[in-house]
Amino acid sequence: MGFSVIRAGDRSLTTTAWLTSYHCFSFGDHYDPANTHHGALIASNEEFLPPNCGFESHHHQESEIVTWVSSGTLVHRDSSGHAGVVYPGLAQRMSAGSGIDHSERNDPWPDLPGSGTETVHYVQMWVLPDRHGTEPSYAQCDISTELATGSLVTVASGDPDRHAAISIANSGASLYAARPAGKQTLTMPSARFTHLFVVHGAVVVTDDEGNRLELAAGDAARGVDTGGESLTAREPSEVLIWAMDRALGEF
Numbered sequence: 001m002g003f004s005v006i007r008a009g010d011r012s013l014t015t016t017a018w019l020t021s022y023h024c025f026s027f028g029d030h031y032d033p034a035n036t037h038h039g040a041l042i043a044s045n046e047e048f049l050p051p052n053c054g055f056e057s058h059h060h061q062e063s064e065i066v067t068w069v070s071s072g073t074l075v076h077r078d079s080s081g082h083a084g085v086v087y088p089g090l091a092q093r094m095s096a097g098s099g100i101d102h103s104e105r106n107d108p109w110p111d112l113p114g115s116g117t118e119t120v121h122y123v124q125m126w127v128l129p130d131r132h133g134t135e136p137s138y139a140q141c142d143i144s145t146e147l148a149t150g151s152l153v154t155v156a157s158g159d160p161d162r163h164a165a166i167s168i169a170n171s172g173a174s175l176y177a178a179r180p181a182g183k184q185t186l187t188m189p190s191a192r193f194t195h196l197f198v199v200h201g202a203v204v205v206t207d208d209e210g211n212r213l214e215l216a217a218g219d220a221a222r223g224v225d226t227g228g229e230s231l232t233a234r235e236p237s238e239v240l241i242w243a244m245d246r247a248l249g250e251f
Contacts, residue, residue, distance in 0.1 A: 002226045003196075003205065008218025011046075018053035022046045024197070024220045038222045039193030039244030040173050043126035046199075046218065049074070050119045054105030060096035064127040064168040066156050066175060067092045067104075068240060070199050072120030075109055078102035082138035085109035086122070089144030091155045091165040091177075095129070100136035123199060123240060129169035130158070130251055141165040143177075150180045152189070152241070172246035180233035190227020191243035196220065201237025206230045 012030035014021040021027075024044040026036050036042065042063075049072075057079070067074065067086055074086045078094065079101040086092045094102060108116035143165045146153040157164035157174035164174065178186055180203075188194065188205065196205070197220045205213040205221065207229045215221060231239070 003213055003221040003223045005213065005215070006220040006222070008216065011218070018050060020048040022218065024195075037248055038195050039242065039247055040127045040170055041125065041193075041195050041242050041244065042128060042248075043124070044195065044197060044220065045124050046121075047124060048119055048121055049106045051106050051116050054107070055103055057101045057103045059099065059101050060094075061099040062129060062132055063096045064129055064170060065094045065096065066125045066127070066168070067122055068125070068155070068177065068199070069120060069122040070238060072106065072118045072122075073109060073112060073115040074120050074122055075105050075107045075116070076102060076138075078136070078138065080136050080138065084138070084140055085112055085115055086140065087112065087115070089147055090140055090142050092140040093138070093156055093166045093168060095134065095137045095169055097134040097136040123197065125175070125240075125242070127168060127170050127173050127242075128248060130171055130246075131169050134169060139166040147177065147179050150178065150184050152176045152178045152186055173242065173244045176241040176243065177239070178241075179236070179238050180231075182233055182235045185230050185232045188227055188229040188231055189241065189243040191223075191245060192225055193242075193244040193247065194223035194226050195242040195244075196223070196231075197240045199238040199240060202234040203237050203239060204232050204234060206232070
């Protein structure tokens with residue numbers, strides 16, 4: 001099977017007084033020259049942030065930052081005047097473009113009762129854009145209804161021929177999410193580079209030769225020239241799948 005696996009316990013870990021962050025790739029103080037990216041994806045961090053804590057305003061540029069909240073809520077504010085609360089079922093993207101400052105905190109949101117009261121569990125993913133120097137922008141879209149079917153939902157994409165909840169500035173990258181019920185089977189998208197992350201639950205990926213790959217919460221699988229494999233949930237699960245047709249530096 002054309003996948004390599006990064007088990008949950010093998011990821012590098014950053015901990016502070018208020019943050020627990022697991023990294024699928026080199027990130028921050030954790031640098032491994034053999035593990036810097038896959039396709040155009042340069043970061044996939046699973047984070048846990050308690051109430052009344054978070055990242056104060058800090059700078060980004062030339063990156064597409066997609067945040068996926070699995071439980072709890074996360075408040076976003078940026079220097080372009082955008083503000084919003086991210087919750088389960090909401091697709092959210094910030095395009096840093098030529099440069100932007102933003103904060104992310106687990107704080108209450110006025111119009112969302114119960115927000116900011118529990119630890120937020122989310123996955124933040126960074127993709128490099130294929131267009132540079134653009135104006136910073138922000139987008140969010142509630143896709144709860146689509147996710148309820150258990151099928152793959154296109155969360156974000158820069159492919160002009162692919163409909164997605166939100167757009168990103170990389171025409172060769174698409175992010176899918178699914179919440180399959182126990183024993184429900186999905187078909188993996190085809191791509192030159194694939195990154196599968198299990199947010200929670202447990203799944204089995206099976207190719208057409210019967211090879212099986214079992215993945216649990218926190219596990220990631222990277223594929224090269226893969227697609228068409230079946231993904232079966234062993235229990236109610238949540239997965240995120242990046243499908244990318246180009247590597248870094250290719251246009």
